[in-house]
Amino acid sequence: MFFCQSELFKTDSSLSFPHVFKNQYALKGLYRLVNNSELNCADIIKSYRKGLIAYSLTQSLPDKKQYYYLFQDSTVGNYPTRQMDLGYLQTGSDNGVLIHNGILTDNHYVPLGLPIQEFIQRDRDDYGKRHQRHLRPFEEKESAKWIEAIDFARKYGRKTGISVVQVADKEADVAEVFNYALTHRQLFIINGRHDRKLKNSTQTLKPYLQSLTPGGIVERSLLDAKGKAHLCECQITFAKVDLQDLIKPIYVLTLQQLQPIKGQDLAHWMILTNVPVKTLAEAVAIIDTYTRRWTTCEDFHKCLKTGCSIQQRQLQSPQALFNTISLLSLIAIGLLR
Numbered sequence: 588m589f590f591c592q593s594e595l596f597k598t599d600s601s602l603s604f605p606h607v608f609k610n611q612y613a614l615k616g617l618y619r620l621v622n623n624s625e626l627n628c629a630d631i632i633k634s635y636r637k638g639l640i641a642y643s644l645t646q647s648l649p650d651k652k653q654y655y656y657l658f659q660d661s662t663v664g665n666y667p668t669r670q671m672d673l674g675y676l677q678t679g680s681d682n683g684v685l686i687h688n689g690i691l692t693d694n695h696y697v698p699l700g701l702p703i704q705e706f707i708q709r710d711r712d713d714y715g716k717r718h719q720r721h722l723r724p725f726e727e728k729e730s731a732k733w734i735e736a737i738d739f740a741r742k743y744g745r746k747t748g749i750s751v752v753q754v755a756d757k758e759a760d761v762a763e764v765f766n767y768a769l770t771h772r773q774l775f776i777i778n779g780r781h782d783r784k785l786k787n788s789t790q791t792l793k794p795y796l797q798s799l800t801p802g803g804i805v806e807r808s809l810l811d812a813k814g815k816a817h818l819c820e821c822q823i824t825f826a827k828v829d830l831q832d833l834i835k836p837i838y839v840l841t842l843q844q845l846q847p848i849k850g851q852d853l854a855h856w857m858i859l860t861n862v863p864v865k866t867l868a869e870a871v872a873i874i875d876t877y878t879r880r881w882t883t884c885e886d887f888h889k890c891l892k893t894g895c896s897i898q899q900r901q902l903q904s905p906q907a908l909f910n911t912i913s914l915l916s917l918i919a920i921g922l923l924r
Contacts, residue, residue, distance in 0.1 A: 657752070688887065706909045737764075802840075812851060819848070841855065
């Protein structure tokens with residue numbers, strides 16, 4: 588496996604494998620590796636985690652008040668012309684797989700590695716049954732993908748003494764995810780979408796936040812639809828709240844854009860966290876961290892799809908394809924750095 592990775596690092600990893608591995612025996616070795624029935628993508632990532640922890644122990648540790656971050660997001664591997672059935676994506680005629688990734692960075696947001704990767708195949712028999720999702724146990728839902736990252740953070744913290752903060756988008760605004768993290772004393776920064784009820788109150792979260800005195804106004808760089816940056820005044824509000832579905836109080840903060848960008852709606856974020864937010868500076872730091880999630884994950888997915896051409900790889904089985912993507916994902920992390 589190490590030889591395959593070193594060869595990919597030495598050349599353009601977007602090229603087809605026959606162009607990378609000039610030696611026919613090396614090429615055959617690669618195909619034997621990814622088609623090995625005893626090798627699976629989960630084992631590749633688990634082995635990589637051990638190396639990541641061992642590497643971290645050799646590095647100078649950050650101050651205990653500083654955190655490492657696990658930025659999570661999903662992308663799709665789309666294979667519309669392949670004969671092998673991978674499952675649906677958005678429509679019943681799609682053929683592809685959802686790839687969930689977690690990128691660990693240090694306290695300066697420098698990527699360290701990829702400890703989380705899961706391939707989610709959507710059963711075609713489930714297409715059109717989204718309204719029945721609530722009937723499934725949490726463990727059988729796609730939302731369960733966030734739990735593995737929390738478990739990794741627990742182990743990483745025990746081994747290294749470094750606290751890891753989970754950073755995720757609105758998909759992770761799930762009560763079971765919050766409560767699992769709170770139960771195991773793990774930190775999170777999650778973009779909220781649900782207007783949850785306050786505990787011991789008839790009021791819900793969003794109107795309550797709107798009733799609070801703002802914590803302050805700051806200038807932030809916001810992007811328009813074309814990617815051009817605009818410096819805009821934004822109002823920030825933050826509070827500690829006790830929500831009905833959660834086992835412990837958490838902090839919630841909002842960012843409301845005050846100055847419009849022509850042709851766009853005003854930006855409005857609601858972020859839920861258990862990292863203490865007691866000052867405007869701490870609220871701004873949380874927002875800064877969340878904004879890193881999009882760029883980190885988006886750039887990684889570009890490295891996967893463009894830098895490593897995962898959607899052009901010609902493999903004959905899902906297992907071989909997923910093994911190949913996992914190997915290339917470790918190359919993509921190198922490209923991201």
